[in-house]
Amino acid sequence: MAAYLNRTISLVTGQTGPNNNDDKNSTATDTVDDSRHNLSLQTSASSTSANFNPMIYQTNDKSPLQIFVRAKKKINDIYGEIEEYVLETTTFINALHADAEIVDKAERELFESYVFKVAAIREVLQRDHMKVAFFGRTSNGKSSVINAMLREKILPSGIGHTTNCFCQVEGSDGGEAYLMKEGSDEKLNVVNIKQLANALCQEKLCESSLVRIFWPRERCSLLRDDVVFVDSPGVDVSANLDDWIDNHCLNADVFVLVLNAESTMTRAEKQFFHTVSQKLSKPNIFILNNRWDASANEPEFQESVKSQHTERCIDFLTKELKVSNEKEAAERVFFVSARETLQARIEESKGNPPHLGAIAEGFQIRYFEFQDFERKFEECISQSAVKTKFQQHSSRGKSVSGDMRSMLDNIYERITIFRNLKQDQKNLLTERIQGTETQMMQVTREMKMKIHNMVEEVEEKVSKALNEEIWRLGVLIDEFNMPFHPERLVLNIYKKELNAHVESGLGSNLRARLSMALAMNVESAQNEMTDRMHALVPNEQLVTNSSKMVVRTQPFEMLYSLNCQNLCADFQEDLEFKFSWGIAAMIQRFTGKVRERSKKQTPALINRQSSIGHTVVTPVSTPVETTPVCLLPTPGVVGGITP
Structure with a gap:
């Protein structure tokens, strides 16, 4: 009793600690004792209430419910x-x-599944709220307690209004109230409580069905702080309690057992919470002995009845359910009048003192008792909700992050091994390419030198063969059978045909003597180049890319271009008859002029023959640069061509 008085004095004086002045304690005790025997408390309560500032026990910023609100925002940000x-x-x-x-x-x-998993958790977090469920026998005042906590008559209560299904009150962002039945998304407008009561009474709903009532958040501070209230039918109306618990109680943070202070706790009420304690490890249970205002009619039995109820409630929580110790249980048993508190708060909302809603003596004590219940309820539900609602999500978030980190670590290890492998392959290929480039340069130099030597060899062979063929020009000229005529027009044709005959004969003779040997040398050099290049390419790539290699199918052919027409273009023929054995000829032959002229003509002839011997012999694809070639007549032949 002393603890109860100290708690009441603390609420009245604004002090929460146990160390109060003795004078204040004795004065408050005397005031409480006097209130049991006379009506003077009404006057005292009136004077006290006149100076009472209507407000919530704690401001919204300091409310324990803000712990859940801040935690919800924090985990949503995370x-x-x-x-x-x-x-x-x-x-x-x-x-x-x-x-x-x-x-x-x-x-x-698996990574993509984490995206959907996190999105689903975020969606659940947006819907998470603090949930309190009220249970008790029919007409014990569960709806009245909810209305008193919400400071407004939201749920129908009173004579003729019995809750026949589960009703969940939660906040809505809009300015209008509406309700939704289970399994339907249709929003049914609610204009007033009478209409809501009629709607609930007219519907033939199963006792385990749920009706959600959405009330504007701006009209209730508890709804603004994400608190959801669940009103239930009486535990004595149905024996199927398991469905109730599975459908509506497993996610509840706090349970409030509303008892009728005019009677004792029944077997049905105990059985329900025994079932709850089996499904939940350690439920948070508050016990409200409602309608305590009736005790004012029999003040002589008030303390004994209260002690009896308190003892039974503590034994139920500690010995039967084993959900708390005696100290915690004593702090969770309250004696209130929900209807009286609701009326007082309605008066407060009108600007009137709360005592105008009093029903009987002792209103102030019962009113502060209800406020004490609300304070401890808020502390308990905020801590419990943070633990039950967010601990699992926090663990799942850590699990997702840990799993992804583990997977990324494994991927990083594989990437590191893969990168090192590729780096080794790169280094190996770089060394191979550098070696191949070095060998390629060496092969190129050797092949260029071989081609240069082959060209010199070809030039030497062609020069030698051409010199030999020049000394045999007489045979080619003798084979020319075209009739000769001194006329200028006929003579030009004769010269053209003679040059063509000589050119054809020399080319044919050179091909017969040199083409086969030169072709064999070129083919040998080509095969050597191919083999040397194949040695630089790996066998697997050589086999793979063999279809892309273009091989020359045409045989190598040597072409000899002499162009005798141009070589003999500067020759002027002398067709005058000269008697070789005449006196003048004989004298000139034996004179020095003849010898001198012979010396001058001999080098010219040698040079002309040398230029003919160095005529370039090239394949078809190489342009030939020719030098003049002369046709030397046989000395002493009459009608021959002389320079």
């Missing part, structure tokens, strides 16, 4: 960062080239 991290990681993983064989299909699908 999951927002997790979702961003998961999306970035999944996008990066999907961007990896499939041919790299770093991330397999199963890992990609």
